[in-house]
Amino acid sequence: MSYDLLVIGGGIAGATLAGVMAREGAKVLVAERTSTFSDRVRGEALIPWGVEEARRLGIYQHLADTCGTTVRWWSTPQNRRDLFATTPSGNGFLDFYHPTMQQSLLDFAAASGADVQRPVDVIQVVPGEIPSALIRSGGVERTVFARLIVAADGRASRMRTIGGFALQRDPPCTVIAGVLHRNLAIADDAVEVFLNPGQQELAIFFPLGANRFRSYFARRHDRRVRLSGAADVYAFVQCCVASGAPAEWFDAAEVIGPLASYDGADSWVPHPYCNGIGLIGDAAAASDPTYGCGLALSLRDVRVLRDHLLADDDWRRAADAYAEEHDRYYSDIHEVHDCGVRCSSTSVRRPIRHANAPCPRPARIRAASRISLASARTRLTTRPSGADSSAKISAVRSSGGHAVQRPGEVRRLGALVRIRVRWTRSRWHRPAPDDVFLPV
Numbered sequence: 001m002s003y004d005l006l007v008i009g010g011g012i013a014g015a016t017l018a019g020v021m022a023r024e025g026a027k028v029l030v031a032e033r034t035s036t037f038s039d040r041v042r043g044e045a046l047i048p049w050g051v052e053e054a055r056r057l058g059i060y061q062h063l064a065d066t067c068g069t070t071v072r073w074w075s076t077p078q079n080r081r082d083l084f085a086t087t088p089s090g091n092g093f094l095d096f097y098h099p100t101m102q103q104s105l106l107d108f109a110a111a112s113g114a115d116v117q118r119p120v121d122v123i124q125v126v127p128g129e130i131p132s133a134l135i136r137s138g139g140v141e142r143t144v145f146a147r148l149i150v151a152a153d154g155r156a157s158r159m160r161t162i163g164g165f166a167l168q169r170d171p172p173c174t175v176i177a178g179v180l181h182r183n184l185a186i187a188d189d190a191v192e193v194f195l196n197p198g199q200q201e202l203a204i205f206f207p208l209g210a211n212r213f214r215s216y217f218a219r220r221h222d223r224r225v226r227l228s229g230a231a232d233v234y235a236f237v238q239c240c241v242a243s244g245a246p247a248e249w250f251d252a253a254e255v256i257g258p259l260a261s262y263d264g265a266d267s268w269v270p271h272p273y274c275n276g277i278g279l280i281g282d283a284a285a286a287s288d289p290t291y292g293c294g295l296a297l298s299l300r301d302v303r304v305l306r307d308h309l310l311a312d313d314d315w316r317r318a319a320d321a322y323a324e325e326h327d328r329y330y331s332d333i334h335e336v337h338d339c340g341v342r343c344s345s346t347s348v349r350r351p352i353r354h355a356n357a358p359c360p361r362p363a364r365i366r367a368a369s370r371i372s373l374a375s376a377r378t379r380l381t382t383r384p385s386g387a388d389s390s391a392k393i394s395a396v397r398s399s400g401g402h403a404v405q406r407p408g409e410v411r412r413l414g415a416l417v418r419i420r421v422r423w424t425r426s427r428w429h430r431p432a433p434d435d436v437f438l439p440v
């Protein structure tokens, strides 16, 4: 059996590529391992420049109609930023529940003419002039040939290893924990962000529509605490409160999905194309989820690869050109994200940074000039250090942890830490508008 394009994986990257290429008349097979999508605690907030990519791919309206919620405000305790008015594209975030988004994009691929097969497991790829893949479905194995095979099988990509690509990784940096809440007492049109710079911790809440919210808590990896499973839900809420989230937000909240933690450090493949096999999405480069650019980067990969494939009948040359361009834009994103870490190399602490938290000056300016940022206007202050309030969290956590939240106790702990949070806030800076919301 032969196709123009075999796409391995039906996530945002694979399903979108399959859809947009099938729409252009290519014969496409997309192979997805799972039979239904479930909550894996994955990206659900498409950052403004990613929304622009979705528009350029012609999938924005489909996402908005089937699963998306537009989010206009970026809200911190210090200010409320209107993303419609302050981002170059005039977009806010487009948020969605990840499993619904994946299903919606696979439906789009099928409706565009792609052959969507699931559940099938791709177990082997063979590079070459005409690359091939071995696909297993219901215990039966068959070989599929294609002009081009694209692996979009996620951050733990097996095809990347089988295809012989060398993976590079940043040193451990952050650990991010996430859970799905219903009935948080917050607005449904704002991302709520709390940075606790003294402890180098971040709590962030994304509205997903239908009264659901994805809540994240990120901290430095060397705290050696990974929140995971029902037993850690109580500690998760405590950590969010310790970062500044009002305890009363959680009074009526329910947890409606798994709690899971992930390492934040970037991993990537230089030049993600070789001899008939290309990589896109997380398989090509998984950026630190703390910065929330993974979905946008995946859509950028799809758009750039699509444009090269449509412009050049020689798909090997076209995929090579995609890989070259990928190296350029991913390294820009990486540098912007990484500038804080690199600048603090003289410090014992490695900072957590998010979206509009300014970076220390020298690397920020270097990174900014690489992506033609107009200015690096940031009021910088020295990072405060101080008593480790997470010791309190750890103490409560080690006393047992609870699957159900106890709002009264959360409130008391919140009162304790609020004093400290207020102190650190007073030494922190206002967010700057020139940041990762800019397109690269």
Ligand SMILES: Cc1cc2nc3c(=O)[nH]c(=O)nc-3n(C[C@H](O)[C@H](O)[C@H](O)COP(=O)(O)OP(=O)(O)OC[C@H]3O[C@@H](n4cnc5c(N)ncnc54)[C@H](O)[C@@H]3O)c2cc1C
Binding pocket: 008, 009, 010, 011, 012, 013, 014, 031, 032, 033, 034, 041, 042, 043, 044, 045, 046, 047, 120, 121, 122, 123, 152, 153, 154, 155, 158, 176, 178, 262, 280, 281, 282, 283, 286, 287, 289, 292, 293, 294, 295, 296, 298
């Ligand atoms: C905790 C966390 C929070 C995040 N938050 C954000 C955020 O707020 N904003 C943002 O932009 N990004 C975020 N991201 C990143 C974002 O989730 C990813 O960048 C994005 O989902 C990558 O999509 P993908 O299609 O490359 O991979 P995936 O979504 O992982 O899809 C891969 C697909 O391939 C299938 N597959 C795997 N192996 C095979 C095989 N052998 N055969 C067939 N199918 C296979 C899988 O079943 C899966 O459906 C976050 C990531 C994490 C971990």
